[in-house]
Amino acid sequence: MKFFKSILAFSMLIVLTNACLNKDHFKLDNINDASWNPNLAIPLLKANVGVYNLFGATDSNAVSIDGKNVSLIYQGKTVRLKMGEVLVFDDVTIPSSPIVYTTTSVAAPPIQLDSTFNKIDEVELSAGQMTIATSGQSSSDEITFTFLDILDAQSRPLVLNVIAGNTATKGLANHKITPDNGTIRFTVSATGNGNCNAAFYLTGLDFISATGDFNTGTLRLPRDSFELYVFKNIAAKGSITVSNPILSIKAKNSIGFDLKPLFDKVESTNPASGDINKLVVDPRKFGTIKSGTSAGGVVESEIRLDRDNSNIRDFIGITPKYLSHEIGLIGGSTPPNTIFKNSSCELEMNIELPLEGRVSAFEVLDTIDMQITNDLTLIKEFFIKTYTNNGFPLDTKITILLMDENRQLMRKADGTTMTLLNEVFTAAANVDGNSIVTESMIVSSEHKLLDVEVLASLPLAKYGQMRASMNTTNFGNDVVKIQSDYNLEVRVGVKITGNVNLTKKK
Template identity: 20%
Template sequence: MKKPLIRVLLATYVLLYLSSCTEDYLKFDEIKTDDWRPELALPLVNSNLSIEDIVLKEDQNNIVQKDPTTGVLQVVYDGRVFTTQGADIIDLPIQSFEQSYSSPKPLPPTGGDTTLSENFIFTFNNNGTELEIDSMLMKAGDLVLTIENTFEHDVTVVAKYPSIVDSRGNSLEVTYDLNQAAGGVVSRSEVTDLKGYTIDMTNGGTTLNQIPVNFEITFNLISGNSSTSNDGLRFVLRMRNLEFKRFNGYVGNIDLNLDSNAINIGLFKNFNNGTFFLSNPFMEVTVSNSFGMPSLLNFQNLLAYNPDNTPSTLNIVIPANSNPLALNFPVKDGNRKTSFEMDKNNSNIPAVVNHFVREIAYKATANLNPNGKTANRNFVTDTSKIGLDVFLKLPFEGAASAFTLNDTIDLGFDNTDDLESGILRINTTNGFPISTTFQVIFTDENYNAIDSLFTDDANTLGNDLFVIPSSNTDNNGKTVSNSVSNIDVPVNTQRLQNIANGKYAIIRAELNAGDPNSNPRQTIQFLDSYRLSIFIGLKASILIK
């Protein structure tokens, strides 16, 4: 207790005393200087805790939910990983096509105009992969057409791409004007931004990976200039920086890795010995898929880990019909979900939880088009992906026997020189259907015990335990009324000094709820309405000289 507080209390007492006196009664020569021992009462702890308060205090990696039907609380841990996106699994390499044209007959030297046409089909190069393109809505890309003229006449070329259309349905057309060659080569290039265009490569539904181009060629004949067999036009077409927004076709059989992930489970980090049983834990796996094609998800591993247990690692049993898991897939835009659960009926999840799991680690792969090409064509968007969500859900329903919980906190109780002795009064109101015995051991910086909250005598540490009785329950293990308990713990000057010298307080609690060893097991439930109220106050004598 800090001296300024004592001075304030003393000053307040003196002022109140003086204000009740008159001048006639102030006989200073009669004031005695004997030691004075007023009593001071202070509240130390006043808490009203729910199970959510306790869980969230110990672990920030969870979500606490309430079952809307039963009111039972459950803590949920989740992890999420994704595959790479659609834009990264389809390689659209730079395309380069070349084609030459010469007039089918000599051009007359008499002047005037003449128009001819030529049609070409360029095949999209897939670099030897299984990639088949029906159509693509372009997110980005450049179409670069360069035309070289060696005719001794001016030429106008209209390049028409009937299978490349904009959002209004207009096909792409680009016009090039080239002057006469005059014995050399005249060239002209145009760059067209393909963003927003749709490219159909089926040539009217008859083929794949093909882009038709129609050239309308008009010769503006120059009088006196003739043509030779060496005169012609050269077309160089390039497509570069290609990115799609939507792809239709067939992408091939592709394996995708999902990132490895680990879910930290903080609920059990301070649990030690005893028997602990949760009656209905389960794990939910949900896979979201926006790839428009048949796909499988395969868990390479799914492990539970606790470094303080033997064995430290447990394999989580996945139902045979869920690994590999055939995924639902969309037939148009959007995504479809596929889910399955692992519980006490089809897996070893209860054993995993009762292993006091600290971490769940998993790694999975996805396989697109596992059966190869089928009658159903694929569609992919640039953001298509497969997402894997793993949820460990722990309803607070079960049993515990001699189940030990340890925790260590720093102490900051000092300035006890003026406190002569006192009483720690502990009042509890328990709405939980679980009884708890606990003890607090005070230690030095090396964790050597120097005192405890409850003692058999001055020389015995930590053998007595304070019991908080369970609430009163019905046959279903639900609380019908709270339990109330009180205890006073005497604390003398030496014990106050021991506590002040302590650096740490080790809290040891033993939990008992239901009967995990009965057959069938007797279990209890934790509802969101349950509360544990604890009040601890110090009533101490102050020595003032």
């Protein structure tokens, strides 16, 4: 009798050596000495699908867990509006033209200060220069040009003296310009009477700070876009509805006035259909980005768009979509306001998807290692034994397809996939009135493998592709919450009835 057990033990060792999972579950003492057709239970594969399996393979930047509540966070690139790039002073050239000068100071036609904002009261300069080139003079008098609206650190007007027929230049660092209705006034006088031609060049202006009315137009942040692909590891079918997705715009503003965001150029595009959805119906009705401090310090604020004030729910789906935005900013404070060159408004756009909603007919895919004995000649019957412990509030159907060493689906002679297990149903876990799971659903079952072609190909199968087709209850209509400790456990084994011819040793 000991010889029988030795033979069976050796057979089990061969089988278990070729299996990929834990062999400690099986005890040889359980084999009946008189068993001529032993039933061998062999583990084939085991999978645990948790929150990170479902959502960690998305393109979201983070799976955020707050207690047990789970959210997906999609982070766009930070975009920044820099006032040093917005407020620009173009070089000004006044072509050479005749002037008449006398010993008495006479007002000349003013110079237009050319900037992106026309209502500037004062500009403190860090760089720039004024150049005057004279020619065609009738005498060699010294001409004095006094610029009434360009002042030095002691608030004295800028004065340039030039000998008729020559050129003079003066730097404007540590000066300020106080435009008079957008112009720079100046006067002309000389040591004698005469005339000449004069050209003016106001160049290289750069600023430290500027004061004025900046509510004169819409500023545009740089255009940006990113892809929303909620489930990269889900087959391209089914649907998902997130109850309350949130678009969070976090602002860091050091610009010296409030800004009102304009969402007229925020939209999602479905590349498959070409459909475009606008984020909001009224792009001007949203909150305010708070002003930076008067000294240019940063003040943080946040604007949130959700299902109540936007079309953000239309942006979310299983198929990939691209969210593009070119947010406008409109000045919202009472002028005058002061800005600094290093002032900026930085916006970080995040989409937050709390995992609460409905799902219908989508498949979660997972690839699992598997192996089985290479010698199937003694097998008479082959049963698939399954154990599922469903901790998700989702009705689930489990299908397992065979894959080769290259992780390619194996196919039968007629081209269909080789299916080891086909749509084994596990009901959703029980939930309470708040859609929170109270008890997982456990199902054990046994399925006879009748497909001879699949059975014969098992030794070639190195992996199994598990497809978990999921729905919220009530045909995908019930709203449920996904929490961090939910888990779907699937165990698959084979029960083999062998046809072993044993001879008792005498």
